Amino acid sequence: MTDNNHSLADSRDSGASVLTGPGAAAILGRGKSDAGELMRRRTRSVGASLLFYEEPVHIVRGEGCFLYDAKGKAFLDCYNNVVSVGHCHPQVVNAISNQAALLNTHTRYLHEEVVQYAERLTETLPGELSVCMFVCSGTEANDLAMRIARVASGNHGAIVMENSYHGNSSLINGLSSCGYFLGAQPDYVATVEPPNIFRGSHRGLDETSGPYYATKIDAAIDQLDVAGHGVAAFMCDSIFDTQGTLEAPKDYFKEVYRRIRAAGGLCIADEVQAGFGRTGEAMWGFENYDVTPDIVTMGKPMGAGHPVAAVVTTPEIAEKFSRHAFYFNTFGGNPVSMAAANAVLSIIQNEKLQRNAESVGGYLKMKLKDLSRKHSLIGDVRGMGLFLGVELVSSKKDLMPAPKEAKTVAEEMKKAGVLLGVTGMFGNVVKIRPPLIFSRDNADELLDKLDIVLEKLS
């Protein structure tokens, strides 16, 4: 999934995040702080953009896992998956600075940086995934992936999860079912129930769980066939962020991919969130499920904040697309973007961040499970590596979602100096998604403060 859904989920329930408009009024009512004045100016010139928290934070500096506000207060960043190598990593800053001073131009001329990065990137990917197309954002990557899938399959339809988020272009907004409450679902999109073994239509984990949820694809394929669209692609976030940080049961993806391919569709792994070591056990989220997609999209952490993203596919599919469509991206693959991406990849490899995500993430998950035995509000702890979800329920018996409490947790943790998010179909899953340099000490700080906040809520 391309973008975080924290404030989308929140804004639907007018919770922890607020629209700048009403939020601005709230802040202004509190007095003429600098933040209040900045908020007022922002509302006028940037419009109704979404800000986090009832009283937004005014961040001015970042370093490692910490962000600092204008008054010097430190916040442990357990939210930001863009700077997975940590805020302002010197190696990234140097790479950007040096290349920006040397050359920054489009890819109509030959340049070493883009070729080197493409080679290094595809070395991390399995099978025939060896052709890269560079773009500027996860949205552009998913939009291009879908265009490619339509050309390569000859079909038009897409299958996505319920409550999906894949980006904000016109096409990809249509594939983001989390926004359907704002408008109609396009008829070329079919949604399926996500494999939620905690509260889905098949609960509990056994060998039938994966195949059970995979059969949901059949009705979606039928729906697109009846509508005359056929299946161009199945697009899925390998970490199920907006569905509440699910772990798909064994064989789920295998069975889904088999069905999609039998219907003539392509399988697109949206690795914008799950990729680049986030899940700990693997460099790419889909590897946890032992499948190989036809197209992989990636973005967010790829340039540590520098706008860079990519689509990777097979030579055969790339060739098909290039015969039927023209694609060029002015900024995509430029030397500075590629220098940033090369630096990030080097840091992930040299600092063994995937392994860190596995070990610290494993430790954190274990400790969160300990907390769940202490706090009845915690219904479930799940996720992989350093992308964990803590689902809050007001009753463990009937699994009644507790979105209000989830928002309170986010607000109280912020006051305690820890930034985290809220996600899930009911806005009741506390999302923990820190930079991959997160240490055990950082985890302990998060756990101690979360324990106190949950204690107050019980």
Next chain:
Amino acid sequence: MTDNNHSLADSRDSGASVLTGPGAAAILGRGKSDAGELMRRRTRSVGASLLFYEEPVHIVRGEGCFLYDAKGKAFLDCYNNVVSVGHCHPQVVNAISNQAALLNTHTRYLHEEVVQYAERLTETLPGELSVCMFVCSGTEANDLAMRIARVASGNHGAIVMENSYHGNSSLINGLSSCGYFLGAQPDYVATVEPPNIFRGSHRGLDETSGPYYATKIDAAIDQLDVAGHGVAAFMCDSIFDTQGTLEAPKDYFKEVYRRIRAAGGLCIADEVQAGFGRTGEAMWGFENYDVTPDIVTMGKPMGAGHPVAAVVTTPEIAEKFSRHAFYFNTFGGNPVSMAAANAVLSIIQNEKLQRNAESVGGYLKMKLKDLSRKHSLIGDVRGMGLFLGVELVSSKKDLMPAPKEAKTVAEEMKKAGVLLGVTGMFGNVVKIRPPLIFSRDNADELLDKLDIVLEKLS
């Protein structure tokens, strides 16, 4: 228009630009140069991306108006409108470096840089154009603009020029009629004849020229009404790059805007190419025509190569959109992007680049007109500021386009150390679009070399 069309026009005629695939083979046949090896590696990992020139250049450094290849050869850059402040301007490099070292995060937290830039940017725009939405590319800007227009108008259709190019998302690819040879025109798009007084259906300039071409809009409106789409927007590149760098006759835009608005549509000025002083006489291309759009999109030179772009509209339209749609862009408006954009805007203002575009552009245009009297190949010289087109014809009498000669000019000028492009509906317009810091000396170098190349062609 979001992107240059040089090689699109070229690739259709297999001219100056080549697909990496066949191009690679051609180069490899010439021997094992470093560029050849780089090309081979690029073809494998980056695929069939378009490169300029029969023998692509391998650029490694840029400074001011010059680019340098791996062997140290200098090229006067008369093509690159992204780095309008010149390659590697120290003020941009410093702004990016300093902010990247301090903080780079999303706009869910308050930050001064984005607010300051939005205020400065909207100060340069007329009327109620006061709300900014920041994105990463011209494509994202145009895609969002069209989404906004659909919500605000309640209609679905778009009117664009023939041979338009506005970007590469699925939606905007549909609004880029220059690619229709690759696939069907969507039924929600109607195209109109561009106001070409050199070779259009109404030739020569008089007071009827503008109104004449504006009436072409009526049939387009009817077409969209019959299709049941209505008119959501008219989207037009204020400099008509892909149509061959046209200057619209007096009252053209006024009459078009009047018709579009009467049909309930919005007027979108695509300033991705024409904006930020490029046309010399005005900061924004549409100002040359004394109209005020409902939505303005911008990109390319906005961050001097850093991927940043924007949509600016009125508070009323922004409010309508935010009530019916959710939009958030992870990288859009981040502190580093805004630092780059703030630096670029300061340089344009402090170094008086708009005025330079006017004076050097005026000088260059005058001298090109002198050349047109000497070389019968030159059919027309037109354009504004530092965006000029030299249309080549094999016969001035019947205006037979000379695309082959235009490509030869681009290739020969490259050999002579000058980079420029080819555009237009017939690929016969030599496009001159240098950085805005272009000096009279730079212009003289271009003119002298062009004179020699044209001499050889005659």
